[in-house]
Amino acid sequence: MADTNPASLSHADLVERVKTLERQETATFRELRDVKAALDEHSIVAITDPSGKITYVNDKFCAISKYAREELIGQDHRIINSGNHPKEFFRDLWTTIGQGRVWHGEINNRAKDGSYYWVDTTICPFVNENGKPRQYVAIRTDITQRKADESSLHDLAAELAEKNKELEAIVYTVSHDLRSPLVNVQGFGKQLNRACDIIRSAAAEAAAAGGGVPVEKLKPPLEVAIPQALRFINAGVTKMDSLLAGLLRYSRLGRVALTIRPLNLNGMLGEILAAMKFQLDEAKAEVHVEPLPACLGDNVQTSQVFANLIDNALKYRHPARPLRVVIRGRVQDGQAIYEVRDNGVGIAPEHQAKVFEIFHRLNPETTSGEGLGLTIAQRVLERQKGKISVESTAGEGSTFLVSLPANDGRS
Amino acid sequence: MQLKSPTILIVDDDEGHAILIRENLEAAGLSNRIDHFRDGQAVLDFFFKTPHDAKETFLVLLDIRMPKVDGIEVLRRLKADPRLRKLSIIMLTTTDDAREVERCHDLGCSVYIQKPVDYEKFAEAIRRIGLFVPLMLVPPVSPH
Numbered sequence: 355m356a357d358t359n360p361a362s363l364s365h366a367d368l369v370e371r372v373k374t375l376e377r378q379e380t381a382t383f384r385e386l387r388d389v390k391a392a393l394d395e396h397s398i399v400a401i402t403d404p405s406g407k408i409t410y411v412n413d414k415f416c417a418i419s420k421y422a423r424e425e426l427i428g429q430d431h432r433i434i435n436s437g438n439h440p441k442e443f444f445r446d447l448w449t450t451i452g453q454g455r456v457w458h459g460e461i462n463n464r465a466k467d468g469s470y471y472w473v474d475t476t477i478c479p480f481v482n483e484n485g486k487p488r489q490y491v492a493i494r495t496d497i498t499q500r501k502a503d504e505s506s507l508h509d510l511a512a513e514l515a516e517k518n519k520e521l522e523a524i525v526y527t528v529s530h531d532l533r534s535p536l537v538n539v540q541g542f543g544k545q546l547n548r549a550c551d552i553i554r555s556a557a558a559e560a561a562a563a564g565g566g567v568p569v570e571k572l573k574p575p576l577e578v579a580i581p582q583a584l585r586f587i588n589a590g591v592t593k594m595d596s597l598l599a600g601l602l603r604y605s606r607l608g609r610v611a612l613t614i615r616p617l618n619l620n621g622m623l624g625e626i627l628a629a630m631k632f633q634l635d636e637a638k639a640e641v642h643v644e645p646l647p648a649c650l651g652d653n654v655q656t657s658q659v660f661a662n663l664i665d666n667a668l669k670y671r672h673p674a675r676p677l678r679v680v681i682r683g684r685v686q687d688g689q690a691i692y693e694v695r696d697n698g699v700g701i702a703p704e705h706q707a708k709v710f711e712i713f714h715r716l717n718p719e720t721t722s723g724e725g726l727g728l729t730i731a732q733r734v735l736e737r738q739k740g741k742i743s744v745e746s747t748a749g750e751g752s753t754f755l756v757s758l759p760a761n762d763g764r765s
Numbered sequence: 766m767q768l769k770s771p772t773i774l775i776v777d778d779d780e781g782h783a784i785l786i787r788e789n790l791e792a793a794g795l796s797n798r799i800d801h802f803r804d805g806q807a808v809l810d811f812f813f814k815t816p817h818d819a820k821e822t823f824l825v826l827l828d829i830r831m832p833k834v835d836g837i838e839v840l841r842r843l844k845a846d847p848r849l850r851k852l853s854i855i856m857l858t859t860t861d862d863a864r865e866v867e868r869c870h871d872l873g874c875s876v877y878i879q880k881p882v883d884y885e886k887f888a889e890a891i892r893r894i895g896l897f898v899p900l901m902l903v904p905p906v907s908p909h
Contacts, residue, residue, distance in 0.1 A: 526862065530830050533859035537881045538781035545788075586781040705833055718778065718832055 398473060398494040404487045406430040406448075418473070418496055420466040436464040451479040451490055460497065472501040524604075524712050531713050532597055535590035542583035542590075549575035549583065597713065600726045604712065607733050612652040614738065616761040619646040619660075619692065622653070623681060626661045630668075637668055639677035646683040649690035649758035655734045656758065659742070660694070662727040663754050667696040669723065670716075670752070689740075690760040695753040701746040709744060731756075772821065774811070776802045776839065777828040777857070786826060786857070786882060793887040797824075805834030809842060812849055827874075829858040829865070837868065844873040855890055857882060 363371070393399060394412045401410035411426050419426070419434050426433065439462065450457040457477045464470055473494035482488040556571035623643050627634065634641065641664065649656075664679065671677040675697060683692040701709060701716065708714050710732050713725040728742070735742050739759050746752035773790060777783045783801045790799065802808040808825070825843070829836035836856060843849045855876045856869045866877050876890045 526860070527830075530858075530860050533880070534779055534782070534830075537859060538779070538785070540881045541785035542781065582784075586784075590781065702833075704838075714832070716832055 393493070396495075398496065400426075400431075400492045400494075402430070402490045402492070404489065406490075409489065415494075418465065418471055419463065420469075425466075434463040434465070436462045436470055438462040438470070447477070451477050452487065454479050454481050454485065454487060460501075461494075462501075471496060471498040473497060527712050527714075528597070528601060532594060535593040535597075538586045538590040542586040545579055545583040546587075549579040552579075596724055600713065600724045604726065604730060604733070607730060607737070610655070612655065612737060614650055614652055616648050617651050617653060617656055617758075618648060619683065619690075622657050623660060626657060626664060630661070630664060633668055634664075637671060637677055639668060639671065639679065641679040641681070644680070644682040646681070646692060647685045647690045648761040650761050651738045651740065651758045652734075655738065659731045659734055659756060660692075662731055663694045663756070666727060666754075667694070667698055667752075670698045671696070672698050672749075672751075685760045688760055689757040692756045692758075693753050694756070695751065697751040700748040700750050700752055701744065702748040703746075706744055706746060710742070770797050770822075771824045771853075772798045772800060774800050774802060774808060774823055774825045776805065776808045776825060776831070776836065778803050778831045779828070782828065782857075782880065789882055789887050804831045805836060805839040808839060809834060812843065813846075823852060825852060825854045826857050827854055829856060829860075829869075837865075837872070840869060840872045840874055 394414065397412075398414040398418055399410075399412040400408055400415050402408050408426050408429055408431070411423055416423055416426070421433070443459075447457050447459070456479070457475075459475055460472060461475050462470055462472050474497045475492060475494045477490050477492045479487045479490050552575045553572060556568045559571075560566055560568040620643060623646070627641055627643070633639075667677060667679050678697045680695045681692065682695075683690060685691070705716055709716065710728050711725075712729045714729075715723060715725040718725075732742050735756065735758065741755075741757045743755045744752055745755065773795070775783050775786050777786065787799055787801075790797075802811065808827075827836045827839055834842075836858070840854060840856065843852055843854065850873070854874045855878060856874045857878050857880055858865070859880045861879045869877050876893055878886055878890055
């Protein structure tokens with residue numbers, strides 16, 4: 355067209371040219387409208403003037419921000435600012451688009467109802483003939499779900515790493531504890547060998563001397579060495595057996611199907627105390643249970659946790675005073691927290707972390723048990739989104755804190 | 766100052782292990798006095814709460830996994846005390862976990878032996894420790 359001189363065009367030509375242009379314009383307009391319709395279907399679109407005032411929003415913008423169009427037009431984007439980005443974040447954004455460059459990033463916004471959403475955002479600045487921004491077109495995609503998935507994936511990875519570390523610690527402890535009785539089996543096995551050697555040589559000497567039982571020479575191996583060796587070998591084998599049984603019990607916990615339902619803790623504790631009445635009476639122990647909030651958990655497993663705590667209170671009661679146990683509860687941040695407080699021997703601060711360790715026992719000489727109760731309690735509670743911890747003063751008593759998700763209604 | 770032959774302190778919660786260690790020490794030709802402690806707290810009380818003869822020296826055979834205070838913690842506390850820092854300590858344990866061996870050496874144990882311990886291992890350890898005997902002096906503890 356550049357080589358044609360308009361002055362030389364006839365009227366008919368001109369009319370034809372105008373019609374062509376009109377057709378082209380209509381086609382361009384239709385194309386633009388189609389693209390915009392498709393864009394509106396897919397993206398959250400907003401246009402702002404150079405000062406940042408919103409001049410246009412599409413339906414998706416209104417839907418995600420939960421604001422009506424009239425509430426948005428004329429406002430700036432601070433209306434949806436979540437406060438979750440540092441000032442530099444937006445400074446960088448404005449510097450970029452102010453210089454006529456495209457900005458791309460992920461923004462956390464706040465909707466009218468206070469909920470937060472994430473948008474993957476591209477802001478295109480359009481400049482006027484002086485190179486100054488004329489308007490900004492922001493196109494966004496809702497990535498709230500992706501962000502939530504990323505975050506839960508991150509949490510899950512951290513949780514797995516934590517579990518893995520726990521598992522490693524358990525394998526370490528267990529392998530150590532299993533080798534310990536094995537050392538006795540091996541060591542005292544050698545002692546049996548030596549005893550056999552002594553008996554054999556005593557028998558040979560006696561035979562050479564013409565018979566007769568060499569009583570004096572047989573006494574030490576038969577009366578001291580062999581019985582001692584057998585005692586330690588048998589104890590070692592029994593110990594290994596009980597460690598393996600405990601380990602199996604622990605591993606089985608992860609496979610038990612849980613039935614989570616509202617639990618009436620006062621009823622549960624009533625049953626536990628009735629079952630333990632004999633031991634409690636024998637120890638002249640008193641257990642006081644205050645009204646407890648209800649929680650959500652598995653009846654059998656939770657009952658075992660509390661039975662174990664009361665059993666521990668009995669085992670570690672103070673020899674100089676009768677056992678007093680007070681059980682009370684409260685609800686805090688959606689968790690029902692139960693306190694089992696005793697006036698027993700208590701646990702020194704440096705030993706407190708160890709009480710939940712597998713097979714760890716603070717007083718193996720004076721108390722029975724396999725060192726599994728609290729380890730199992732911890733695992734059982736974790737599976738029910740609960741927790742257990744201890745507060746204690748040596749010589750005064752211990753308080754075990756058990757938390758489980760609270761149930762809305764009270765028991 | 767004439768130093769006494771060191772008293773050997775076996776710190777092990779397992780009675781069988783303690784008997785086997787004692788028998789092996791005797792079989793390795795040692796006639797030193799041997800005392801047995803059943804957990805880490807007991808040996809810490811011995812060093813920190815009871816007065817000692819200035820001429821008395823000690824060799825500590827320390828198990829790692831024990832109730833209350835474990836062997837690593839005992840080692841750490843003994844080595845953190847300026848008066849006890851030079852004490853000879855042999856760690857006796859059932860694991861050969863590299864990280865644990867390293868940790869014990871970092872904390873300053875003299876020798877690390879894996880159980881079960883036989884005469885040969887002990888004889889070797891005692892020979893090595895023999896070099897350190899002059900360092901096993903424990904200054905008297907002033908009663909608190």
